[in-house]
Amino acid sequence: MTSTNYDVIVIGASKGGRFFPIDFAKAGRKVALIERDQIGGVCVNFGCTPTKTMVASARLAYQARRGAEYGVHAGPISVDLRTVRQRKQGIVEGVRNSHESRLTALQGRGLDLLMGEAHFIAPKTLEISLKDGERREITAPLIFIDTGDRPEQLTIKGAESVPVLNSTTIMELDTLPEHLLITGGGYIGLEFGQMFRRFGSQVTIIQPRPRLLMNEDEDVSNEITKILREEGITVLTETMPQQIEPLDGGRMRLTVRTPQGEQQITGSHLLAATGRVPNTEALTPEAAGIRLDKDGYIQVNERLETNVPGIYALGDVKGGPAFTHVSLDDFRIVRTNLLEQGNASTRGRLVPHTIFIDPQLGRVGLTENKARKQGRNIRVAKLPMNAVSRAVETGETRGFMKAIVDADTQQILGCAILGAEGGEIMTIIQVAMMGKLPYTALRDGIFTHPTLAEGLKALFMTLDS
Incomplete structure (x- = not known):
């Protein structure tokens, strides 16, 4: 197994991670960028870019159906989900290819792009299992972890007996769900719920908590619930999923516990939108002595450094608001401190967000x-x-x-x-x-x-x- 020393190692090529290698390489550092899946991370491949592309299709369908209100008559509206998916994929590939070209332009000029899985074997040493089967050991005094997070699996009884969609796999459907059941009342569930309702599906959102979007004020949550219900979405709050079981014809029956008692809902598809978990297990952070919180997220200080000097984490893998613009600002902080000898931190920064419902x-x-x-x-x-x-x-x-x-x-x-x-x-x-x-x-x-x-x-x- 070959061993290589670098000045900088970046694990993960999402919003922050893909800028690090470029700036450090241009500053004369020898950089290794490790990506196990696709350049661009969740945002480009499975999050912001594809979902907002599909939201745009759903909004157009909604507006077309409203045409008569404006004196415009267009006839019956239908949605070809296969074409929606193809348009989405084309945009994703275009953005991803743009990011890849910027990185490959520096390949061999201070940057090595390594496609494979990385895990720690010592505080500043990683073993890489490359996609071509080769194994490589690399070390560096500076390591940046930007591995993100992923959808949490549904754990209710019977979940293993039916196909359970998540925020990634639901975008690969070619046929429209007849009745989409969604567990979770956060922004992911709401965006997909409204999207598929506008595509033409019947939609039921099951929220275990007292209201949707619990981090918002009550008047905001209540108004959003009213809007979704006006569009024909069934919203069940204080409702806990208990069990799911398959039925004939590819359908499924979800048993829920409501304030009024037990209820059964029959659907064709099930989307789990209950939360996300960090991509830290495969990293074996314990081998580096990196401290995690109780949910597995990497703990960092206000300068984004872990408890191990020289190892930093940014983006979703460190917890906190899971937004792409946070990852980008994390990159700004570390770049300012390490390349510009500044004194940036996360203290007091304003973190905005937008939920792309309509x-x-x-x-x-x-x-x-x-x-x-x-x-x-x-x-x-x-x-x-x-x-x-x-x-x-x-x-x-x-x-x-x-x-x-x-x-x-x-x-x-x-x-x-x-x-x-x-x-x-x-x-x-x-x-x-x-x-x-x-x-x-x-x-x-x-x-x-x-x-x-x-x-x-x-x-x-x-x-x-």
């Missing part, structure tokens, strides 16, 4: 619940989307804008924008928060009329009405 939910900063639990003196601004001219004109009046403001300093503490292009509108507030603008700067600003962003002026005017 209308979108964009949010950043504190929720009302969290602000009150912290004992803050707050004011809450809220404006229904039907009070925004552009939303009325486009027929996109569902949802509302909500912002949390510090009553003493006038600083914006957070917002939730549930409305058309909610993620884009939220970003405006995020930038204001980054610049520490008081809410009055948006209240008194001049916005183009008619735009959705103009609603921010009206939103903050509610605090002084």
Whole structure:
């Protein structure tokens, strides 16, 4: 078995991991990038890119069915799931090939791209099982772990007796489910639930907790539940899956426990969207002395370094918000500290996110619940989307804008924008928060009329009405 010494080893080629090798190689370091599956990680191959591509198809189907409301008559609408899948795959391959070309351009010029599985055999030593069957030992004083996470398996009784879909495999279906059962009321379950309902499936979402999206305020969760039900989705809260059993014809029966008692639901497909688990087992982190939390995520400090000096973790594998933009910002922090001799950390960073249901939910900063639990003196601004001219004109009046403001300093503490292009509108507030603008700067600003962003002026005017 050959052994090679490097300056830097990067395990995993997702959002953060694929930038590390490029920057370190250009800085004159000898870098090994190890990827066991596909360049781009979850985001490009199984997450952001493919799901949002399919969300776009679902929205188009929904809008086409609404044509008569706008005086446009298009006839019956049907969805060819095979074509949706092919379009999705084409976009994924294009993005992945673009990332691969940037990496392969540096192959042999400071960067070695190793396709295979890595595991620690000592604190700074890895053994690689390459896809061609070769085994290689490599070492480096700096190691970055960016192996991400994966869907959690469904553990209810009988799960092994039926095909259980996850957020990856559901996107490979060529035929539309007749009745899709979804366990889990987080953003993954909601995005796929609305998507397949718009494609034409009957959809039931089973949420064990009291409401959907438990990290959001009650009014946000309740409004989203109302929107989903208006589209014909069955939402069952405080409902615990108990058992699944196969039926003839490829169907299945799910037994659930509800506040009203036991109930049985018959479906054609089952999607498990109950959570994710870190990709750490195959790494054998114990061989390097790397400390994990109780769920198997790698523990890091605010500079993203593990308890083993010189070993860092970024992205989903370290826990915390599992968003691609977090992985990219993790890369910024480590690059700043190690290549630019800076002093960046995760302390106090704003982490926004958008849930790509329709209308979108964009949010950043504190929720009302969290602000009150912290004992803050707050004011809450809220404006229904039907009070925004552009939303009325486009027929996109569902949802509302909500912002949390510090009553003493006038600083914006957070917002939730549930409305058309909610993620884009939220970003405006995020930038204001980054610049520490008081809410009055948006209240008194001049916005183009008619735009959705103009609603921010009206939103903050509610605090002084």
